Amino acid sequence: MTRPNIVNFPDRPNRCAECTKVCQCLGLNVEGGSLRTTLDIDVQTRVLHKNEKLVNDGDRFHTLYAVRSGAIKTCKTTETGEEQIIDFCLPGDLIGLDAIHSGRFNCHAVALDTTSICALDFRDIERLLESSSAFRKAFFQRMSAGIQRNENFVVTLGTRDAYQRLAAFLVTLAEYHADHGCSRLEFVLPMSRSDIADYLNLAVETVSRLFSRLQSESCVQVKRSAVRVMNLDSLYNAAGMHPPRTSYSARMQ
């Protein structure tokens, strides 16, 4: 098994400590500047084209990948040959936390669009885990958050019907964008309808119909991959979620 062909772009930072991205792959946010100085990791950046595979299910794990820009889907193939999308990874997300355990990736990872990633040698991570308690803490929280994220998704699948599920999906994206300094009211879906359907355990036709319904209810405006939230409260409502207590209208966007 050959290692993926990694290309270095000299015009981009190749040390985490110098990275200016807001995506905060390694939990920099937790300790701020003090942690930043400990992050003397060399990374290799790489650009993937749409539909290009980053990892195959079964690949040996020695590298953690961080999404810098673009989007990636991780999916599994069942023994009966069905595909199931596990997650969409957006800038700041890590790929491979679930592979530490077995030493092998157990998902495919495919770029949904032109995507830039950082490859972090896991030995470097282990070295930092040994030397920096702040990093250790941040990394643990990262893994813990990963578990919680999956659990929340299980709750979504178990308690929401198709309509609520799609609305909840849009809410999650809106919140992601807000957390990353972008507009929560206008964003682009990097994945196709059929990817959304697969992820949410629905049929493509159902997703399409529900987008139309949300639109007819003046909840959102959807034009292909462009989403514009018309009424955030009613989107939360459609998702069966309470909007956070802070007022949106009081903020910019």
Place this chain on the structure above:
Amino acid sequence: MTRPNIVNFPDRPNRCAECTKVCQCLGLNVEGGSLRTTLDIDVQTRVLHKNEKLVNDGDRFHTLYAVRSGAIKTCKTTETGEEQIIDFCLPGDLIGLDAIHSGRFNCHAVALDTTSICALDFRDIERLLESSSAFRKAFFQRMSAGIQRNENFVVTLGTRDAYQRLAAFLVTLAEYHADHGCSRLEFVLPMSRSDIADYLNLAVETVSRLFSRLQSESCVQVKRSAVRVMNLDSLYNAAGMHPPRTSYSARMQ
């Protein structure tokens, strides 16, 4: 918020290093005896009665719980008041890995039966994570395995119908028992039909019907909570899974 009332049983080991249980809560299996010596953790054991709550959603997290015997269900209540069982925790399982992140539990945990647990102060865990690289490795693998476990469950929900789901659930239990030195062909379900239904996103009636079906197909014999696997291969088959390559008939049980 008061800390749960912890009772020490002097006749039971209260140090992990002395624990003789096969459940292997802290990944002893990974490094064998050498790790065992490093595990100088004091634990507090506690017995829960059926339906007794171990933690409430929102409780502050300062303790990791390990199941010693019995069984516990972890569940979340949605904003609309619905319950969703996230997982069943059996001896050897840890409760609270998802709480490290936020510092609060985000699940209820309720005993399904008389259950004995160990309470591990998380500061002790952190101390060990600092001092022992073997422990650190084992603990990471534990968290990573937790992520993978959830992902596999998402795949089950997404790709299997009701019949396959119930069969897969029984397969998982059979494998758990085999991994813990018990019979994979005869075991007891510690949870009610309605818990199984909730966990698998099915109606109780459906679970009941499918047990009957599996029984009529001579796959299993189910008498209340007692399960006897009549034909392991056809159970795997019903689950849409391939049985592992090793031959069962060649082994004891």
Place this chain on the structure above:
DNA sequence: TTATAAAAATGACCTGAATCAATAAGGAGC
């Protein structure tokens, strides 16, 4: 033991979302 309640099983019926089928709208290449 019997009375009462809770859990499980079974049947009849209904519905949300899948499937099948047919258009419609984009996007890529020429």
Place this chain on the structure above:
DNA sequence: GCTCCTTATTGATTCAGGTCATTTTTATAA
């Protein structure tokens, strides 16, 4: 511009599994 092909939308029909209703079984208490 136009053609080809993929993706998305909309409608008609079907069905897996949910809901409601009833019976049976098991557990608990007196």
